[in-house]
Amino acid sequence: MKKSLFLLILLVAVMLPVTSFAKTYYDDYNTMNFVETLKAEEIELENKNYKETNDQATIYIFRGQGCGYCRKLLTYLSSISNEYGKYFKVVSFEVWNDSKNSALMSKVAAAKGDSANGVPYYIIGNETFGGYAEEYNDRIIQAIMDVYNNPDNNADVFEELDAAENKTNGNGGGSDTVAVIFWNFVVVAAATGVIVYFNNKNKNEILAAIGSKLKK
Numbered sequence: 001m002k003k004s005l006f007l008l009i010l011l012v013a014v015m016l017p018v019t020s021f022a023k024t025y026y027d028d029y030n031t032m033n034f035v036e037t038l039k040a041e042e043i044e045l046e047n048k049n050y051k052e053t054n055d056q057a058t059i060y061i062f063r064g065q066g067c068g069y070c071r072k073l074l075t076y077l078s079s080i081s082n083e084y085g086k087y088f089k090v091v092s093f094e095v096w097n098d099s100k101n102s103a104l105m106s107k108v109a110a111a112k113g114d115s116a117n118g119v120p121y122y123i124i125g126n127e128t129f130g131g132y133a134e135e136y137n138d139r140i141i142q143a144i145m146d147v148y149n150n151p152d153n154n155a156d157v158f159e160e161l162d163a164a165e166n167k168t169n170g171n172g173g174g175s176d177t178v179a180v181i182f183w184n185f186v187v188v189a190a191a192t193g194v195i196v197y198f199n200n201k202n203k204n205e206i207l208a209a210i211g212s213k214l215k216k
Contacts, residue, residue, distance in 0.1 A: 025158035026091070030098055034077070034090035040065065043074050047081035052089040057147035059088055060157065061122040062105040064096035070120045073132040076140075084141060087148045088124075095119060108157055111164070125154030
């Protein structure tokens with residue numbers, strides 16, 4: 001019974017995609033999510049039940065700690081979190097005190113054809129924004145909903161950078177895809193080996209039992 005349960009759990013694990021090993025392009029940079037960013041800027045999150053999920057539109061924000069316009073943008077996002085919070089999440093990069101993040105902002109802006117001379121500089125799908133003003137509010141919501149409703153039609157700037165650098169380096173695909181395929185192969189191979197082992201062991205036990213009865 002225990003062996004059967006173990007095999008069942010193992011098979012379920014094999015069927016699940018191995019995503020925990022996959023890296024995003026910006027894993028080596030200092031980032032904050034929406035809740036952490038608001039806390040750093042001492043802004044109250046209006047939606048106390050806010051949660052981040054994989055299907056939300058990602059708002060990438062390059063910001064400066066204490067920047068007035070950055071605070072206005074974040075305060076606005078907090079103000080719409082009750083109505084639209086289920087549709088978006090935030091990945092923020094502080095650039096005034098982090099030279100690596102600052103260099104990344106210049107790289108991202110160049111890839112999008114922008115200058116990004118100041119902050120906040122933020123990207124939602126195919127839309128980029130420089131600075132913040134109230135007249136941007138409708139565009140921000142529209143961009144969020146476009147990404148949420150049509151994720152396949154909205155390019156992710158970091159996926160584009162990853163693909164471009166892999167192409168330049170002669171790699172056929174993104175690093176995340178290669179990692180997922182590799183680790184799925186490892187898990188499947190290991191699981192197959194375990195299953196074969198137990199099957200052989202059970203078969204030998206059955207044959208031994210039959211042989212013992214025949215001797216009697």
